[in-house]
Amino acid sequence: MTDQSAVEPTRRRRWFGRGEDGELPLSERLSALRAAVEVADGRLELLAVGDARVLLGKAGARRAFGDGTVVALAGATGSGKSTLFNALSEAEVSSPGVTRPTTGVAHATVVGPDPQDDLLDWLQVPRRHRRPDAAPAGLVLLDLPDHDSIRVEHRLEVDRLVELVDVLIWVLDPEKYADAAVHDRYLRPLAGHAGSLLVVLNQADRLTPEALAACRADLRRLLDAEGLAAAPLLTVSARTGAGLPELRDRLAGTVAHRRAADERLTADIRRVGGALLAHTAEADPPAGRSGSRGGAIDETTVADALAGAAGVPTVVQAVERSARRAGTATTGWPPVRWLRRARPDPLEAVHLASHQSGRTSLPPATERTVAALDLAVRDARDTVADGLPTVWRDELRRASMTATVGLADRLDRAVGEAVRDGGDDPAAPAAWQRAVGAVQWVLLVVALAGTLWLLGLMVLGWLQLDDIVPLPRVAGLPLPTLLLAGGLLAGLLLAAVCRPLVARTARRRAARVQQRLTSAVAAVAVAEIGAPLAAVRADHDRFRAAAQRAAR
Template sequence: MKLLRREKAVSLDDRLAALARAADLADGRLDAETVAVARSVVSRAGVRASLSVDHTVVALAGATGSGKSSLFNLLSGTSLATVGVTRPTTSTAQAALWEGGGAGPLLDWLGVPRRHELLDTSGSAGVAPGVSETPAPGLVPDAPVPAGQPSGMDGEAAGLILLDLPDHDSIEPSHRLEVDRLVELVDLLVWVLDPQKYADAAVHDRYLRPLARHREVMVVVLNQIDRLSPAAAERCLKDLRRLLDADGLAGVPVIGVSARTGAGVPELRSLLASRVAGRRSWAARLAADTGMAADVLGEASSTTTPGENLSMDALVKPLGDALSEAAGVPTVVEAVARSHRHRSVAATGWPPTRWIRRLRPDPLRRLRLDAGSRASGEQGDIVGRTSIPVATVVQRSRMDNAIREAARGASAGLPAPWTTAVRQAARSHEDELEDGLDRAVATTSLGAARRPLWWRLAGLAQWLALATVLAGGAWLLALLAIDYLRLPQLYLPTAGELPWPTTLLIGGVLLGLLIALLSRVASWLGGRRRARRAARALRASVDQVARELVLDPMEEELARYHRFAEAVTLARNGTRR
């Protein structure tokens, strides 16, 4: 029975590290703005985690006339927010703090200019510890809430920082920009809607739907339900629930309230108090930001599980064929065979005519491939370029096509940005390819330096044949001289009907021709064997160049993509297998 591997939850730090890793891996592959978004989330998370985690920043956001400022006053038990209906009355964000000691750096980071420390249950008041009485440039801390106006939540939410944001649909662009900025930073978002505009596409399309990842740190409030009958209010709440589900916000709390009558406010207070008491909204917010940034990276790269990619071993042969032809390997292989035959004839040919063979250039030396020192390049010696003819236009075209096909095969099933990256990686060393192939051929040991033993035996036999010819010739010359001088004839042995001098002369010549003929046949066969060995050695060298300069960069890019996809999955889902 096959056991399923259980997914293991990972920490927020691990998810952020995975997001940072994914951003680094995507650098140069995906759009720079997309990568910057992911890096900004990592940077923002690091700053937020270093600030006060004992405080929870809750923002009331809504449209003009939705009643969020009235709700802010009701929750804080103050009249700090100016209430209006037909025009934006909140121009800058302001904060109400419940036991805000140590919240100064957090509010500085948020850039909230107005800060109000609320009275505790004993009636004491003061500016929050850590928030300077002297305002920083652009920051204006207000006076404490006067006695007699206790917080609407009292001690239920110690550590709560409640923000009243400008209207997101304000006619002032700066107000909208301020809302967008703080919506990205706060720990918990409370969207205040009203019965007239709760279905407005502006809030759903611009904020709610894009924040579907932030379900755990979002609350939706339908304010002004006192203007509706109970049945109508129920219908509005159900319709709002339907719209939120369609936005991907299933499970987000929806509370109907009335800032005028106080209906539903205790439920909202209880919910906020529980979230603040948990001290985990900031982490949930960062986790949601991490998941959303990972979604952006995944969507930008269309991260999918690629199909079956061709293995690099399968790509070596067609690529090596084209590179071998461009590198002149067939020319070198033919030269090895001809060089072997050339040297064989020079070693086993008829001694008096060998010098004629030595006048002809060795085919390998003509290509500047010295068979006796081909391995020297592997020991660090400088190896010059060979004289192998440069690749023709047709050979270059075939090589380009082979590289392109190799990249296509390696990147099959990858998203478009990474397909492009793999293709670029395949050509990243294109300028080095020609020199690399030439060096590979120049430093490959072709095995042509070794002299077969039979060359020496055949050469010795040729010298013996020549000695026989010379002996027979000298004997005949001696007989001719004796006859010319009319000297007494010497005994002349015979081999059958032929005298021995003639037998030695003719036999030596025939033996030399036979040895030469057999040597030619043996050298032709030996040349073929050496050519095959040289072809294998050269092909191995060319394949090595293909791997180092074409396939390895592609493989590194593929490995980079798989690491990226793994990091995105970890950052997005928070689980690892």
């Protein structure tokens, strides 16, 4: 052979070497791929996830069946594949002939004392030839059916074994070396497996040296264009034996290195990891306030929308009216307090009084507040989804839809707890109001004393005994009259003075309750909307990190 030794350094590198220093071990790649599958399970309907599951199963089985090196010869009808297989096996194991298709099922030649029965059972290769005393020990050489066979089951068998073997030797012939069927269906998809692929141009004896050189150069150009620049290319003749020593040497080196299976699995994991990585964001944006990746969620907008849907403004108004009602009744003129207390308590009307429990009776959210909530949730979802591909946007949409199920009940419970269990009863009178109330009772007693005194004087006057009891006067006015008038006027004046103070106290009470409600609704917004969205984004980040680690 002319120029097989004069190849570029990249093409002469070891077939299945450990690779660059610091390369990730296979076990860690498998762990990363498994982590990505665990994140994707039940949520991402991706073909690549199914491929990853199949690959994990394959890796577990392949690593359990010893350290034999499975090398498969694949090729088209008439490429001389079976003849080459017999030459490498040094026996007539596979029968070449003119009748097509020649090879219907895979044949195996097992070299070395280990029969590799478990491995071949897993590969489902029934026909086996053993060479226990030959070298290199540990080689399991397969002759696959023709990939272009007219029998569908033959093509399916090729597809199955191509995915399972450790090393693939693709045998081409000078007539059909550029066949699109083999390049498009098999060689181009193996671009990431150049280290576990060897291309053999067979039947070199049929060409003149000039024609062989031109054919080899054209095939090399095709392989380079398909991403297989690192795949070695040998020219051999199975009939004359030309080029077979170098092919045997390469096989011996591959078996001796005992890393072909791991290298093939590594290439497969890189391919599948890259496919998974294609369904992630191109880069990790900075974390938002919610802790999620993507843009920062405007939690205030979401909380405001939830507050509107939960009826927080209605509750705040009810608290203010209830506090004003209670304060006015406490500081008002005692004889007319029953008029105030006869009116229904606004908090009791919505089932939020301190002695009540269970659900509130707030009116349902209006269409406007529901629309505002939907818009806020959608904006939050779109913010978290910044840069994500469709499959993860769909997952965020499902998470947001799930989060809004039962949201009304959670908001109602949060509102009830914030009002009833806030540490104080919004309708309970303040200390100063109770003090004013006590003063009002004193003034009432004074007015009643003056009234009774005057009634007594009227009775004495009717009995013409009014001269018997002296009538005290103050500044010329009878003391009973002063007590009655003073008590009434002072009580009414005190009630009038306290009215604006009661209103201010009620507003303060309402403001404190509004703060508690805002905090409670914000907690619901974070727990029920922000957290699920952030969890999806965090899962995406874990998925992406695992896929990156598998594909590196």
